[in-house]
Amino acid sequence: MPLQISAYRLWNLSHGDFTQVSRGHLPFSCTMAGKSIQDLLTPAFIVDLEKVKKNAHVMLDRFQKLGVQLRPHMKTHKTLECADIMTAGTRRCIVVSTLAEAFFYADHGFDDILYAYPLPFDKVVRCAELSExxxxxxxxVDCSAALEELKKQPLTRGKNWHVWLKLDCDNGRAGVPHSAPAALHLAKAISETPGVELTGIYAHCGNTYGCSGEEQIKAVAQDTTTFTLQFMDKLKANGIHCSKSSIGSTPSCSHPVPDMALLSEVHPGNYVFYDVQQSMIGSCKLEDVAVRVLTRVIGHYPHRNQLLVDCGWTGLSLDSGGRLPTGYAVIEGHPDLKLLSMTQEHGRVEAISGRLDYEKFPLGSLLTLIPYHACATAAMHPVYFIHTDGVVVDTWTPTRGW
Ligand SMILES: Cc1ncc(COP(=O)(O)O)c(C=O)c1O
Known part of the structure; x- marks a missing residue:
């Protein structure tokens, strides 16, 4: 049974205190508050609150100094509490990747929400509801068929659809290629459609994930910025009104180039947690990573020189593909250990070289996994345990679904 709780704590970054805000139910797990993370049932997703606040603050500060609006992406955590930290309590100007997130945040007083996903035709009616x-x-939008769907669903109450054109600046996922004549044609069509406004140009530089080190990240950030600003110039030269431009990813926003000051917005998301992948790309240091999965040793198998832990792919995800030198995660404090493989609820751990010393890892003892991809790992957990210096101070409940 869920425990009825009348309030949850909203961290107010600017004042540094907690404000009580009305909220319905929190899961039973919130009774863990005040306990040590070592007492949590495993596998448990734990979040270091001080690191989250620091990561969020650094990003807010960086783009405030550059004069660029930070529109943080919510997809990594999908919680109200972390959204409050990332928006410094304004509850304005966020990006979401699912309609479920959009409604979740709208239902809790957030506004100015950008659903940065190629418009899914089955969800246009629900999008109209939120727009109104x-x-x-x-x-x-990244194709004329999507624009046609919007035309079929005019908004009431004198409202216009706010449309962002997705530009592909060599990321190679969604978007119209930035140099293709089709991009300009689509922008013109959007701007000339009654009831529709071309609000912005959106380019996601996911290709920074192929980078290694600051120099390479900056080169991709520069290209994406240049292509986007060139496209904004083209719009202007063709008399097409569009006020906003936005690019971003955690690597590019962790190492911005000066020209990014010429954009109106940036939209990174993962930075609030960071992860092993980001540390390998060069976005952050391993010590900046705010999240861990706690797991316990549940078996000793000396004949295979392995031990078993109670974290399978339902607790961690298979996102790294096991390609790290330490397998599917970094095992904190044990560079000699490798998370070799996982099934649904079990993980096999072995020594990278030599024999395992089982006395160091008795049955029931804890191991701490640093996830390769925080977004994927967080998505596996129905509740996050928030701690300060190893003491549980809160629980956050993410929204799920699409
Ligand atoms: C469309 C879009 N925008 C923004 C982001 C945020 O980028 P990051 O996760 O690198 O912070 C993502 C992440 O996948 C995305 O898909």
């Missing part, structure tokens, strides 16, 4: 309800709800 919120003062600002933005959708993303």
């Amino acid at each position: 309800r919120l003062s600002l709800f933005h959708v993303l």
Whole structure:
């Protein structure tokens, strides 16, 4: 049974205190508050609150100094509490990747929400509902068929659809190629459609994930910025009004180039947690990573020189593909250990070289996994345990679904 709780704590970054805000139910896990993380049932997803606040603050500060609006992406954590930290309590100007996130945040007083996903035709009616309800709800379009769907669903109450055109600046996922004539044609069509406004140009530089080190990240950030700004110039030269431009990813926003000051917005998300992958790309140091999965030793198998832990792919995800030198994760404090493989609820751990010393890892003892990809690992957990110096101070419940 869930435990009825009338309030949850909203961290107010600017004042540094906790404010009580009404909220319905929290899961039973919140009774863990005040306990040591070592007492948690495993596998448990734990979040270091001080690191989250620091990561969020550094990003807010960086782009405030550059004069660029930070529109943080919520996809990594999907919680109200972390959204409050990332928006410094404003509850304005966020990006979401699912309609479930959009409604979750709208239902809790967030506004100016950009649904940065190629407009799914089955969800246009629900998008219209949000557009009419919120003062600002933005959708993303990268083909004329999507524009046709919007035309079929005109908004009421004198509202316009706020449309962002997705540009592909060599990321190679969604978006119209930045140099293709089709991009300009689509922008013109959007801007000339009654009831529709071309609000912004959106380019996600996911290709920074192929980078190694600051220099390479900056080169991709520069290209994406240049292509986007060139496209904004083209719009202007063709008399097409569009006020906003946004690029971003955690690597590029962790190492911005000066020209990014010429954009109106950036939209990174993962940075609030960071992870092993980001540390390998060069976005952060391993000590900046705010999240861990706690797991316990549940078996000794000396004949295979392995031990078993109670974390399978349902607790960690298979995102790394096991390609790290330490397998599927970094095992904190044990560079000699490798998380070799996982099934649904079991993980096999072996020594990278030599014999395992089982006395160091008795049955029931804890191991701490640093996830390769925090977004994927967080998505496996129904509740996050928030701690300060190893003491549980809160639980956060993410929204799920699409
Ligand atoms: C469309 C879009 N925008 C922004 C982001 C945020 O980028 P990152 O996760 O690198 O912070 C993502 C992440 O996948 C994305 O898909």
